[in-house]
Amino acid sequence: xxxxxTGQKNIAMLGDGFYSRVSLGPKxxxxxxxxxxxxxxxxxxxxxxxxxxxxPFTIADFGAADGGTSLDLIGNTVNQIRTLKPDTSINVxxxxxxxxxxxxxxxxxDNQIDGKPGYLHNxxxxxxxxxxxxxxxxxxxxxxxxxxxxxxxxxxxxSMPATINDHVHAVFASQxxxxxxxxxxxxxxxxxxxxxSQELASGGRLVMANFCxxxxxxxxxxxxxxxMFDNYNILWSGMRDNGIISDGEYRNTAFQQYYKTVEESLAxxxxxKNPVYQSGLTLDSAHTEIVACPFRxxxxxxxxxxxxxxxxxxxxxxxxxxxxFRAGLDDTRTEAEKQAILDQLYHRFQQLVYASPEGxxxxxxxxxxxxxxxx
Numbered sequence: 001x002x003x004x005x006t007g008q009k010n011i012a013m014l015g016d017g018f019y020s021r022v023s024l025g026p027k028x029x030x031x032x033x034x035x036x037x038x039x040x041x042x043x044x045x046x047x048x049x050x051x052x053x054x055x056p057f058t059i060a061d062f063g064a065a066d067g068g069t070s071l072d073l074i075g076n077t078v079n080q081i082r083t084l085k086p087d088t089s090i091n092v093x094x095x096x097x098x099x100x101x102x103x104x105x106x107x108x109x110d111n112q113i114d115g116k117p118g119y120l121h122n123x124x125x126x127x128x129x130x131x132x133x134x135x136x137x138x139x140x141x142x143x144x145x146x147x148x149x150x151x152x153x154x155x156x157x158x159s160m161p162a163t164i165n166d167h168v169h170a171v172f173a174s175q176x177x178x179x180x181x182x183x184x185x186x187x188x189x190x191x192x193x194x195x196x197s198q199e200l201a202s203g204g205r206l207v208m209a210n211f212c213x214x215x216x217x218x219x220x221x222x223x224x225x226x227x228m229f230d231n232y233n234i235l236w237s238g239m240r241d242n243g244i245i246s247d248g249e250y251r252n253t254a255f256q257q258y259y260k261t262v263e264e265s266l267a268x269x270x271x272x273k274n275p276v277y278q279s280g281l282t283l284d285s286a287h288t289e290i291v292a293c294p295f296r297x298x299x300x301x302x303x304x305x306x307x308x309x310x311x312x313x314x315x316x317x318x319x320x321x322x323x324x325f326r327a328g329l330d331d332t333r334t335e336a337e338k339q340a341i342l343d344q345l346y347h348r349f350q351q352l353v354y355a356s357p358e359g360x361x362x363x364x365x366x367x368x369x370x371x372x373x374x375x
Contacts, residue, residue, distance in 0.1 A: 019065050
C-alpha cells in the first residue's frame, strides 16, 4: 500500500483563510452531511460495541484544509454528542498535508476570526488536535476512531500517474492515460479505506462526500453548459501559443486527481472478496447529489452583477487550482514571474466569464456515502 503522497506541491489550498472565504459551494456540500452525521452519532452511541467509559469519543476530519468549511458541521456534531453524553470526553482530530493552513484552522476553532462562541466555548471536555500526515497513512491508533468525516478530498492521488498530452485534467485524457489514472485511483481508494478501517472502532462510522462521475457523465464543473476544466485547458494552452509559457510547461501541468464512478467508489465496500469488505468496513448508504454553484445562483437572482459574479466564481476555484498551475511552471522562473503568469491566467478566465456569463458555474457533484465498521 502507498505509504506517502508524492508531488505534494500540486495539492494545496491557498492560505490566510482565503480557501474558506471563497468556498461557499464546498461548505454547502459539507452542510448537506448534517443529517448523515447526526444519524451516524446516534448509531454509534446505540452500538453495543462502543464503550465510552474508558476512552473519548473521537472524531476526525480528513483533508480539513483550514477548517472553516466544516466548522459548523463539526460543531453541531460535538454539541449533539455533548447533549446525549454530557460527561463524555470528545477528541476532534483535523488532518491535512503539512502545507495546510493550520494556523487559520486553529483560529477558526478558537473563534479568533469571527469572534462568535463555538463548540469549544465553556467545554473543557472537548479537545482539538491536528495531524499533518497524508490520509494514505494510518493517522490514529487502531480501534480508536468513532466517527470519520471527509469532503471533497479523496479524489487527490498519492502520485502523478502520467502526463496528459493535450489537456490539464484526467477527465479529458486519452484512453491510455485515463487507464493509468484509474489504476492508481483504484489502489489509492483501497488504501484509504483500509487505513480508515484500521483506525475505526467496532460500531464506528465513516461519512464522506466525494467527487465522482455519475451515470450521466456529470462531474465537478460539468453538469451542463460550460466545462470548467476544458476552459482551463483552452486558456493555459492559449498562453502557450502566445509565448507566455513554454510547451514543456503546458505539458507539465496536470491535476493530481481522478474522479471515480459511483461503482468504482462503492465496489470495495460491497464486494465480499475485497480486502476492505473483509476488514469489516461495509456500505451503509450512498446517494449522489448536485450542489448548484452558489455564485451563479446569486447572479441569476440579481444579487451579483456581472463583474462580481465573474470575480467570485473564478476566485472559488483559484483557491485550489493555483498550486497545480504553479507546479507546472519551470523552476528557473522567479516567484514574481510565476505569480504574474498565474494572475494573467485567472484574469483571462474572469474576462471569459464576464464577456459571456451564461453557462458558467462550478456545480459540485458528490457521492455521499456512509460506511460502518462491523468488527
